[in-house]
Amino acid sequence: MADQSLKLAVLHQNGWQLENIVDRLRAARSDWMALHGRSCEPDERELPSRKIMGEVVEALSGALFPMLLGPADLRLESEDFYVGHTLDAALNTLLQQICLELGHGLRPSLEIERQARSIVQDFALTLPQLRRLLDDDVMAAFRGDPAARSVDEVLLCYPGIVAIIHHRIAHHLYNAGLPLMARMTSELAHSATGIDIHPGARIGSSFFIDHGTGVVIGETAIIGDRVRIYQAVTLGAKRFDADDTGQLVKGQPRHPIVEDDVVIYAGATILGRITIGAGSSIGGNVWLTRSVPPGSNITQANLQNQAGKLG
Amino acid sequence: MADQSLKLAVLHQNGWQLENIVDRLRAARSDWMALHGRSCEPDERELPSRKIMGEVVEALSGALFPMLLGPADLRLESEDFYVGHTLDAALNTLLQQICLELGHGLRPSLEIERQARSIVQDFALTLPQLRRLLDDDVMAAFRGDPAARSVDEVLLCYPGIVAIIHHRIAHHLYNAGLPLMARMTSELAHSATGIDIHPGARIGSSFFIDHGTGVVIGETAIIGDRVRIYQAVTLGAKRFDADDTGQLVKGQPRHPIVEDDVVIYAGATILGRITIGAGSSIGGNVWLTRSVPPGSNITQANLQNQAGKLG
Amino acid sequence: MADQSLKLAVLHQNGWQLENIVDRLRAARSDWMALHGRSCEPDERELPSRKIMGEVVEALSGALFPMLLGPADLRLESEDFYVGHTLDAALNTLLQQICLELGHGLRPSLEIERQARSIVQDFALTLPQLRRLLDDDVMAAFRGDPAARSVDEVLLCYPGIVAIIHHRIAHHLYNAGLPLMARMTSELAHSATGIDIHPGARIGSSFFIDHGTGVVIGETAIIGDRVRIYQAVTLGAKRFDADDTGQLVKGQPRHPIVEDDVVIYAGATILGRITIGAGSSIGGNVWLTRSVPPGSNITQANLQNQAGKLG
Amino acid sequence: MADQSLKLAVLHQNGWQLENIVDRLRAARSDWMALHGRSCEPDERELPSRKIMGEVVEALSGALFPMLLGPADLRLESEDFYVGHTLDAALNTLLQQICLELGHGLRPSLEIERQARSIVQDFALTLPQLRRLLDDDVMAAFRGDPAARSVDEVLLCYPGIVAIIHHRIAHHLYNAGLPLMARMTSELAHSATGIDIHPGARIGSSFFIDHGTGVVIGETAIIGDRVRIYQAVTLGAKRFDADDTGQLVKGQPRHPIVEDDVVIYAGATILGRITIGAGSSIGGNVWLTRSVPPGSNITQANLQNQAGKLG
């Protein structure tokens, strides 16, 4: 019967005009390439992959803290075997990714590969020191949070630890001339934790971010040792300088300097190339665009008082 | 020996009273169904799946930007093949999901499937235009962030780009009468980026959200072209209207209108159906519930001054 | 020709000095163990795994809401089979994880396993009640958000629901003496939603968090029934008490008590062991460190007025 | 330097002439379609999938023997839950595959789906009886092999059991008018075991094939109860009848009938529509093309003697 003709008939009666759509998407890509002055040469190659960078960082985390961040069934007897095997795989993958970033848009050359290999070797040799730095970060979190029960809990659960592991790796890559891979690394942490630290930021030892969601730390920020920061703190730029043509000037120092032993409570916003003196305490929700001397204790209340006195 | 009786004996000595628990869970489901006036007919079917929507969006992203968001080993020669093959799979999956949403709670009918197919075809034909819109968003980010090194970095790393790709797809689905799939799509971006844009929001071209964590943009918000927004900005409702029975009235215009070329800095809260005039700048942490004319420059300081004058 | 010698020669010419790096990483681990007074005995075992806890919670979510959070192709006829099979697997996995947490650092004993089994059985028997609690949470969200179209949309899409499912499980684990697994569970939700609820917090029925990014609820907070909270709300500690040696005192009541029927709007910060009286409304961005009586309506404006009067 | 130009330059210098190859492959497909009188209409759909049939059989095996062929961590308490959940999924998948086979080349119709559903229901209802049949096959293997240590070993290890599980399912499908899915099922066993039983073959209870590699049992073979067969035995056709046009006549009875309680040793070749009488023993490497009465004991030696006497 005619009315028996069915769903499948509808579903597959005609296609999606794929040829048409594929053609118009190609045209859109061409226009974009033309706009950016790129030619479409067949030897153009891909860039590093965010997914692969995620795997590299996960492998490195396991190699740094094998019994806690490594595989669930690891035993002490084979800890070193695991570390060596995992490191080797991670470093080789890193090498390939670095070759892609360094070589992007250039003609391939032996020189690029020598440079990439050198970067990986340098990075690998700093890993033991990185582990010691991260141990100090873990201790800082344990000491700074009354809710922390054990260093294990800190390492396994705290988003601030995820963020600082990623940042210390990203910062190394950034300094090695790999801004794209550095940024991918920091955005992996941003997505997982809500903590957004630009890989360019310089951060001292024993650093602790609690809760963390909404923290933003800008590219040229400098942070001393033993600094503690809470959720939704911004260390940002006050304004962006533009050149004569109206283009933003990139790379200028424009974010705060936070000296040793400073605590910045939740929601504080600190903007511009100002200095927070050592040992200062910045209260919650404070809006700060001026330097403060060492030992300052800034709260909304005394800020308003000051404003009142000055007003 | 008795003391040899072991762990496994303990572990498996008795079960978990599964029958009991399963029965009581069934009772809880029945009570819920009864409460909502739903019958338990066997032809009731599932709803769209958030996981599958995530795969659809990932496939569409690859089809839109094959060399950057497609598979790591893609080459230019096979770009179109990849795009066509990926699109076809994504569109067919989308078709199935749409049938589920449109048909939920209804008797299955050919009409639903015709409607679903038509929605998919319309969506597919807009993809080239969507790509061009997203290219403009990428350029806006590159131009608006002094830390951005390249358009590639923007596309590969910036959470604001993830958010706007998802939003532009979600908004299309929302307009096509698919609020559930639209919301799933926007929540995927929310989870990955901390940026919460309701799929109903209307957003112009060259839109850029920097950092982004904590941004909330409500259902009836309208945003013009070339608008830039920073982290923790809220475009929210001031109050909810309730009807005579105390039920909230749904669908009323209740979020801000932001005209072209506005910049809204971090932490600003803008509430209610007010209008931010074209070219205005809204400072960090500003709390705004009144319309401002074009070209306004609103900061905490001048707001308080105004308040002082008015007070 | 000599100059034909190629990339691979470079890539594999020498290794990564792995022996050296592995040795130094081992030394770093030893130093850490020594610092924490831990011996390196071969019977030391791993801790619970965050990844496995994620799988447990996902399985439990499916068992609680099979047709919405279970597998995409589930049918009503096999709902109970799915629930029973999934529960059994999830409970056995949970048992193993609990044995790891309870036994960490102790000599293995039958007693630990009896205790773990008892915890799992208690938890399993509360699942039907948990489902009913969560049903109330879903209804609270549906009623509290004018943008919500259906209870299905709420359950499938809302981050606040993800957060409360995780919290109610985490809180049970916390009360059962499993702080590490509890914290892992809550951090899974934190990472996915930006909502950071400490597993120790006590939360009443019909709880709803809208948008949610940036919400922080502390360990000793107590929240009544029918409370509604928006994004970026903090229920935090005002100060941390330290003992004579300068160590933070852990476990003290230090977070707010929020009574029944309170609404707290976006960005409000409520600190210290204060009480928000039943039925109160706390406005957006309010900074509150004093108790308020039932029925209060606190906004930035009236707070400043009060401050003015008191000042 | 010019000689620095590298491998990557070579690798990506030019593509693979993909357009050319794709075009010529399309032409080859068109020619094949034309040869077979098939049109290329867009509503033509795929056939059942061998891979999916493998998953169905694996699921059914688990449902039939849950503690041995089901998941490794199954416990008795949840055995029925597992069986019900697994069956439901397997039967629904089977339904889809059957719709594909029945509907291939036809216009879709409700009738096809009713028929498919009826086949699945019939099959499902025979599963308990199938389990009992297979239990008898397992016992036959245990009793017939002096190397068998336990019925568990037989069920977990013996290729003959893999073959008979697949065959009994395949034969049901074959009788239900699904020759393609039936053949896929039997070829899965053939690939895994080297035992090639055509799904059309009729096999009685308590059947045992030992070692099995190289066994071939033809489409129209009929095998009684308690038959035992060793590796490399062929129950084949002696000749193929062709019709007037030279085409082979399909479906004719052309393979042996093996009555109850027969043993056929390794390498024996039995060809044509002959009958092996009940209780007979056919020796290794025997080549037999004539019927033998019940109770016969045929060996190479006495065959040659017979041949000699007859010769």
Add this chain to the structure above:
Amino acid sequence: MADQSLKLAVLHQNGWQLENIVDRLRAARSDWMALHGRSCEPDERELPSRKIMGEVVEALSGALFPMLLGPADLRLESEDFYVGHTLDAALNTLLQQICLELGHGLRPSLEIERQARSIVQDFALTLPQLRRLLDDDVMAAFRGDPAARSVDEVLLCYPGIVAIIHHRIAHHLYNAGLPLMARMTSELAHSATGIDIHPGARIGSSFFIDHGTGVVIGETAIIGDRVRIYQAVTLGAKRFDADDTGQLVKGQPRHPIVEDDVVIYAGATILGRITIGAGSSIGGNVWLTRSVPPGSNITQANLQNQAGKLG
């Protein structure tokens, strides 16, 4: 309209009578348990898993031949790390499987676990010797096959090598009192290669099977050094001894003894506890049930001659 009611209505109109089928399957299992005198106690646990044994053998193969059978991207520098890490995981998995086999049907006890651990340790310590034995097998294959181009080809491609790796592991397990795991191991090779070597068979050094499909070597066969065998060779039992009750007597020596330096060509069938003297050559398709002295050259032709002379 009525005729709009659709496929989905049919598909989901009613279920599969799952309750009925699940009940009857349970009854079938109970009958089987009763028949075998097994009670259904909840502490009964599963047996070793064929799939897991496959993973163990694959891991051991990688540890034995890391650069050829290990992961594709292994490098010499990390060879030992890989070997140690892989071995540790494989040995721990093996330990769990052995506990299951040893403990099956028994009450769990510490003694079983001590025994399992001791078996694993013994096995682990023989691995270096096993590697040397397998090296000799590889050399035998390379020397014995004119088509072999390199030892690498032999190790990577030859089914005979797959078979002997599995056999030498299976034989160790068999001797350690683990007949089930041993049989699983040998059946894995049987399925992959068509070579069926019972784990009980004793095989000397430098053993080579070419092509291999259809080879069967029985449980009590004994094979000397430097023996070469071709496809479809059977070293089988001539008859099975039954006891007074008609039960087969298990474990009797009933398969051939093949002395050093024997070659057996394709299709030869050698049955019973006979001895093939050192250095003999057994021709293709020969059927042999009598011992032959060292240095014999047996072919079909001279066998028939002998038969003629004897006849």
Add this chain to the structure above:
Amino acid sequence: MADQSLKLAVLHQNGWQLENIVDRLRAARSDWMALHGRSCEPDERELPSRKIMGEVVEALSGALFPMLLGPADLRLESEDFYVGHTLDAALNTLLQQICLELGHGLRPSLEIERQARSIVQDFALTLPQLRRLLDDDVMAAFRGDPAARSVDEVLLCYPGIVAIIHHRIAHHLYNAGLPLMARMTSELAHSATGIDIHPGARIGSSFFIDHGTGVVIGETAIIGDRVRIYQAVTLGAKRFDADDTGQLVKGQPRHPIVEDDVVIYAGATILGRITIGAGSSIGGNVWLTRSVPPGSNITQANLQNQAGKLG
């Protein structure tokens, strides 16, 4: 209590002496390297991977027969997109594998890569012709087997088709100077089907192997058009020539030539460089070491008659 000390204590009391075992395995590898005169230089690289070759062949099969051997959800509209995308990925993977085989043991050079690229391009360009050849093989199977219901069944189910697809690819690789990858490819088919065709064998068009288990076709065999072969047929070497030192001479023509239109029934063994004349029929289990003229009809019976006459 002492008797509380438990399983885990036993399990982890001591390790596996991993260092010892790893050391001795390294020694075994070194001895093997020394024996084969290989140095252990760090730039030595891996060989092609059997697993990867399996993926390449599967992808090529899909590209050749997209609607039958491609993905289950492929539709006609995107057939070419799928083919192009799949081919590109498969060819690039093939390129990498070829570089590994060609470069094994050599210093890396641009020349190797140029050669590999040229091989891949040649292979790619023959794919349309390969498809046509395989179409003829499918038709030969359909016409030659009375049990075949459709060409779809043949392509989806018949092991002989799996074997010939692999062989025709393997033979191309073999002729291109890649004996190792060729052998891997043919062994993949051997493992899946029990059909062992050496990649060197030359096979004409419309070739059909039925059932197939146990078929062996040697390296130098030459097979004409329209040849049909049944299970357990051997086309082997009669003897191996050794040189003065006793080493086997490799590469000599030593397997049969089978002319056009020959049928060889199950179990026939044909040995040596003999010729089976066109149109001949070789009966089951025949043992043949002499050439036969065109049109011969050889059976066991007439062979013995001949033998009798000659004897």
